[in-house]
Amino acid sequence: MMTDRFFGIAFFLRWQWWYSLGILLLALPAQAADVRVAIKQGVSQIQIGGSKTIIVRDRAGKKLGEIPSGYSHTARKSGGTIALGNVQNSELWLKPTSEGYLWIGNRWYRGDARLFISRNGVSAINHVDIEDYLYSVVGAEMIASWHIEALKAQAVAARSYALHKQAESRNRSYDVDTTTATQVYKGLEGEASSTQRAVRETAGEVMVYEGKIILAVFHSSSGGHTENVEDIWSSPLPYLRGVADYDRDAPVYQWTKSFSRAELSRLVGGVGTIQSMTPARTTPQGRIVTMQVTGDRETRQVSGAQLRSALGLRSRLFTVSATGSGFIIQGRGFGHGVGLSQWGAKALAEQGYNYRQILGHYYQNAALSRIGG
Structure with a gap:
């Protein structure tokens, strides 16, 4: 990991480049209100x-x-x-x-x-x-007492994400829902004076790449390094690249979960009593793509996404160790690990970086622009 001093200099120079690019961009066409x-x-x-x-x-x-x-x-x-x-x-x-x-x-x-x-x-x-919608989303996705620059980064990311989904959903009856499947929304319950301030001070601002609003996904904590999007979901996107994260102080940076052999065998299913679990394929950062699960009846490969869901794990960044009576799963991070890390944004804001710098770090090659002129 680069030193804080090196990080600060390199980060500042990079920010100077993409922020000036953002200034040069013409305002995007107005979106639906x-x-x-x-x-x-x-x-x-x-x-x-x-x-x-x-x-x-x-x-x-x-x-x-x-x-x-x-x-x-x-x-x-x-x-x-x-x-x-x-x-x-x-x-x-x-x-x-x-x-x-x-x-x-x-x-x-x-x-x-x-x-x-x-x-x-x-x-x-x-x-x-x-903008009214974002008052709630920012407070539902982040803790309202966090540093204002982290909240502002979340506001821009959430605005970008919602408008990107809106552009994709013309033939559907809705753009987003209220859950983590899109982004969390709790109506007035999610609002606070700090979240309203974060939205007002970034009004209309979005992240763009080649003139289009980006898919500005985010997650709680990456466990030390975010992922390239193609290693998690889909084809490569130039603005969703893996970068060093600064989420070490997150309460979900490291976690452990234990299972008895019988419980794990029941939850995974299909192989009998589990004897071992060995990664068959991982992402460059170590997230499980497929796991070889060996039981007393058969061996099969199970996707990391299936295991995370079946076992209620916080992320796919984990290892499995056998004990005498069962298994211990040790993992890092919370969420898919792509795009902005919320706990990383919090740490950077507390170190003095502003929301533009935070966004520039987590959304590589993207620039800041404003909708509607």
Whole structure:
């Protein structure tokens, strides 16, 4: 690992290059003002309410009814329509008056909502301004008390990610959901004054490569070094390259999990009683791509992703050791290990690096730009 002094000089010079490039880039075309977030998908019923009166309309904009402030109704499927109080239609649009908030399921949300039938149940999509959306995402993905420069790096990464997904989702009913499958969103519950500040001070800023918003993925902690994207998921991307991480102080930097032989054999399945587990293929940084699992009935190869899911591991960066009665798994990091490391961003911010420098380190060859001029 390079020394802090060398890192600081090299980092500063690199930042000077990509930041000046960002200044030279023309502003990107304006994106859709709203992001579409899947709050509920195909559920039997959804509780709906508002902090102010909610106007209920159909797809064409015709007013169908109101939900008074402080009241709630249950939206449920009724034949081929949605019933909400005394209103019934194939699709309902909900808009709070006087800048009020929506209660959907069990949380408060900014913006409007669309209810429709899907998966033989009711789905709710929150249509919310991208900047308002980020108030919550930054606080749901990072700890709100972290250094402001780390929060600002998260804001730019999350904005870039959401708009990249939006560009890919034109034929779908939503752009992102509320889980770690995309990025975590908790409505007003995720917001704090610090997350609002981070969003405001980076308003409209995104990471781009060759004029296009990048797939700005992120994770909690890489365990010392991030990965090239093609070693984890897909084909190479010039801005998702493995780099040294600075996450050593993360509580998930190192972790251990123990299993009895019987428990491990049951969870992995298909080979009988497990005798040994040996890496068959790993990434350059040591994450498990495939593991050879040998049991008393047969031997087979299991993907690292399958093992992580089956065993509830924090990452695919782990080793397996046999003990007398079972196995010990020792690992590092939390998440897929591609793109921005949140704990690494925290450490760099605390060392005095700003959000532009942090982003430039984790998204190699990308530049900062602004949407909409």
